[in-house]
Amino acid sequence: MSHQLPEALDQLSALLARLPGVGKRSALRLAFHILSRPREEAQQLSASLTGLHESVGFCERCGHLAGQALCDICLDPRRNPEVVCVVEGVPDLLAVEATGEFNGTYHVLHGVLSPLRGVGPSELRVAELVERVHGGGLQELILATPISVEGEATAAYIQSLVGREPKLLLSRIASGVPQGSELEYIDEATLGRALRARQAL
Amino acid sequence: MSHQLPEALDQLSALLARLPGVGKRSALRLAFHILSRPREEAQQLSASLTGLHESVGFCERCGHLAGQALCDICLDPRRNPEVVCVVEGVPDLLAVEATGEFNGTYHVLHGVLSPLRGVGPSELRVAELVERVHGGGLQELILATPISVEGEATAAYIQSLVGREPKLLLSRIASGVPQGSELEYIDEATLGRALRARQAL
Known part of the structure; x- marks a missing residue:
């Protein structure tokens, strides 16, 4: 394109493009949108970002949002501390909570392994998880990271770290055809997985 | 959900949800992502938003990005000032420029009419357009707002304002089957439009 964009726009769209699910094109579109709206809206968003990390605290044990230490x-x-469900982020924790099916506790990793995006084990709350496991008293660790390349790699990595822990049951959430789906519309990988993981009736 | 989110997170995700294409759920996901990244990244984004409006200027005549008055x-x-292409935003202007097919000038509305989102004519650079038209010297006004409900309404509105201007040709960009498309995959509305707007060979 022959027209150079102003640096401030370039910079903002580069920062927005770091957000998950925001490509370069849509980042630029968002930057232009913010620019086309009144100045006050950009200021509000800016102010909201400034104080975010200070005003939100996390549980020292599990990494969930917390107003105090835990x-x-x-x-x-009433929650069972011996069963721990490992999730990528707080939204996943909230999704599991919404099922009403889980009475244990959690461990929030705050991400999944992603070599491409430069996320290694030290960026995640993996050391804290290993420490919890070694501290003893855990009965089951449910690996509920996403069913995706990165989510599977993260689950496999955790398994490599704590899989030989005596008396600890490691499990992975089931993957298969979601409820209400027609088989003909399901992608091959999912359907193949559902076949391989079939369960006796 | 039984777990109340901290107010700072709620507020940030409400602000993010105002951005185009960002729903409530993905806004919350973005807010959590920002929270899970180092504090410095949120600060960078915040700083980039603060100075945005000050450091980017627009052309007084056409509304395109400008380092000076025009x-x-x-x-x-070398550009023809008598042919003016009316677009929703700067990204659309850049897209038209990228075709290399247009030698006229532009008028950037900075939005389209959207009663649902509270965008009326006064939010757009419509008065400036009417003034340009009344100033005389224009030969053709090409309405290149999007082929969407809002884009069409905006084009119709502009037509209602300047359609009776003597010696001014009003035109609308063509809508039809895009290049490289199989007809069987095109939505009905587009295909119907392409049929109705068929051209004699």
């Missing part, structure tokens, strides 16, 4: 779930005496 | 295109003596 989160509501870790502090809840 | 943009490079309006100042270019």
Whole structure:
């Protein structure tokens, strides 16, 4: 393109393009949108970003959002601390909570391994997880990272670290045809997986 | 959901959800992502937003990006100032430029009419366009707003304002089957339009 964009626009769109699911083109579109809206809206967004990390705290044990040292779930005496569900992020934790099917506790990794995006084990709360496991008292670790290349790699990595821990059951959430799906519309990988993981009735 | 999110997260995700193409769910996901990344990244984004409006200027005549009062295109003596292409935003202008097919000048509306999102004529550079038209000297006004409900409404609105201007040719970009498309995969509305707008050979 013959027309150079102003540096401020270039810079903003480069920063927006770092966000997950935002490509270069849509980042530029977002930057232009922000520019086309009143200045006050950009200021509000800017202010909201400035204080974010200071005003949101995480549970020291599981990594969930917390107003104090431990989160509501870790502090809840009705929850089983011996069963720990490992998830990528807080939204996944909330999704599991929404099922109403889980009575254990969590470990939030705050990401998954992604060599392409420069995310290694030290960027995740993996050391804290290993420490929890070695601390003893755990009965089951449910690996509920996403069913994706990165999610599977992360689950495999955790398995390599704690898979030989005595008396600890390691499990992985089931993958297969989602509820309400027609088989003909399901991608081959998922359907193949559902066949291989078939269960006796 | 039984777990209330911290207000800072709620606020950030509400602001992000205002961006085009960002729904409530993905806004929350973006907010969590920003939170899971180092504090410095949020600060960079915040700083980039603060100065944006100050450091980017627009052409007084056409609304394109400009480092001075008028943009490079309006100042270019090789461009035809009598043919004006009306676009929604700067990215659309750049897209038309990239075709290399247009030698006229532009008028950037900085949006399209959208009653649902509270965007009326006064939010757009419509008055400036009418003024340009009334100033005289225009030969053709090409309405290149998007082929969408909002884009069509905006084009129709502009037509209602300047359609009776003597000696001004009003035109609309063609809509039809895009290059390289199989007819069987094209949506019905587009195909119907392509049929109705068929051209004699």
